[in-house]
Amino acid sequence: MTPAQKQRLRLIVALFDKAELVLREIGDLSGKITVPSINELRYVGYHIAKAICHDDDDSIDNELDRAESHCQRAIYDAYESGLVFSLESIQNFRDAYLEHSDIVLLTIPDYITMLEQADAASADIQRYREEHEKNRKRFYEDCAKHYKTIEAIYKKLKNSAEPLIRAQIIKKNSEDRRQTQRYISTVAIAILAIVVAGLIGFITIKLMP
Amino acid sequence: MNWIGRVKNAFELPPEPCLPDLSTDESRLSDDIVVRYSRGNVLLQLGQYVTKDELDSRIEKLKGYRFSLK
Numbered sequence: 001m002t003p004a005q006k007q008r009l010r011l012i013v014a015l016f017d018k019a020e021l022v023l024r025e026i027g028d029l030s031g032k033i034t035v036p037s038i039n040e041l042r043y044v045g046y047h048i049a050k051a052i053c054h055d056d057d058d059s060i061d062n063e064l065d066r067a068e069s070h071c072q073r074a075i076y077d078a079y080e081s082g083l084v085f086s087l088e089s090i091q092n093f094r095d096a097y098l099e100h101s102d103i104v105l106l107t108i109p110d111y112i113t114m115l116e117q118a119d120a121a122s123a124d125i126q127r128y129r130e131e132h133e134k135n136r137k138r139f140y141e142d143c144a145k146h147y148k149t150i151e152a153i154y155k156k157l158k159n160s161a162e163p164l165i166r167a168q169i170i171k172k173n174s175e176d177r178r179q180t181q182r183y184i185s186t187v188a189i190a191i192l193a194i195v196v197a198g199l200i201g202f203i204t205i206k207l208m209p
Numbered sequence: 210m211n212w213i214g215r216v217k218n219a220f221e222l223p224p225e226p227c228l229p230d231l232s233t234d235e236s237r238l239s240d241d242i243v244v245r246y247s248r249g250n251v252l253l254q255l256g257q258y259v260t261k262d263e264l265d266s267r268i269e270k271l272k273g274y275r276f277s278l279k
Binding site for chain 1 (some may be wrong): 253260266278
């Protein structure tokens with residue numbers, strides 16, 4: 001193996017470490033391990049082993065190319081899995097609080113921007129799949145950027161915004177209930193007043209000589 | 210072979226560990242078990258994993274969804 005090939009091998013190890021790290025991060029976030037990513041890492045090991053077995057430089061380079069591309073694909077797959085989990089959670093949040101969008105917007109002023117970013121990330125992962133089915137590994141860095149943005153949104157909605165929004169909704173519901181109670185009381189008193197006035201009028205007419 | 214079988218076959222999962230039944234109750238995961246088994250392996254043992262087919266279908270579901278409020 002030439003020094004240049006050894007250097008490439010070091011880069012592949014760095015990519016492998018990155019893939020491991022991302023895989024663990026996504027596992028911690030979603031509570032699920034991403035099987036396609038693990039499969040890609042299995043292939044990395046296989047191609048490195050084959051590279052070590054070869055004697056000619058071209059074959060070694062070819063195996064290293066393939067190992068590198070499986071590392072990139074492993075990173076892509078892990079990020080994609082994390083993105084899907086985060087997007088689904090944002091989708092659930094959006095649908096759950098759709099009727100209370102006014103409260104959500106008051107609590108999170110950049111909520112609309114967040115949803116637009118979710119739309120953009122969702123459209124991009126669809127595009128990578130449709131237009132670059134066999135070559136999605138090229139987009140692992142783009143996928144990483146989307147993931148960082150969407151993960152931050154997911155965490156903000158879940159950890160800080162949701163409890164505040166729930167509290168606001170409970171407050172609004174009790175205010176609505178109090179207003180309804182006041183309205184019903186006012187109407188009941190008015191009806192009672194009319195009945196009493198009617199009775200007094202009736203009695204007065206009856207008692208008149 | 211069913212889907213569980215296919216995944217198990219693909220990874221040649223290690224033999225069932227001599228642990229309490231982890232397949233039904235995630236809350237039984239204690240720190241010492243996590244130490245004894247790598248987290249990834251524990252998740253696999255618990256059936257907590259995302260396969261390619263599942264990911265494909267979830268992305269397909271997201272396809273027609275619009276996040277924007279407009």
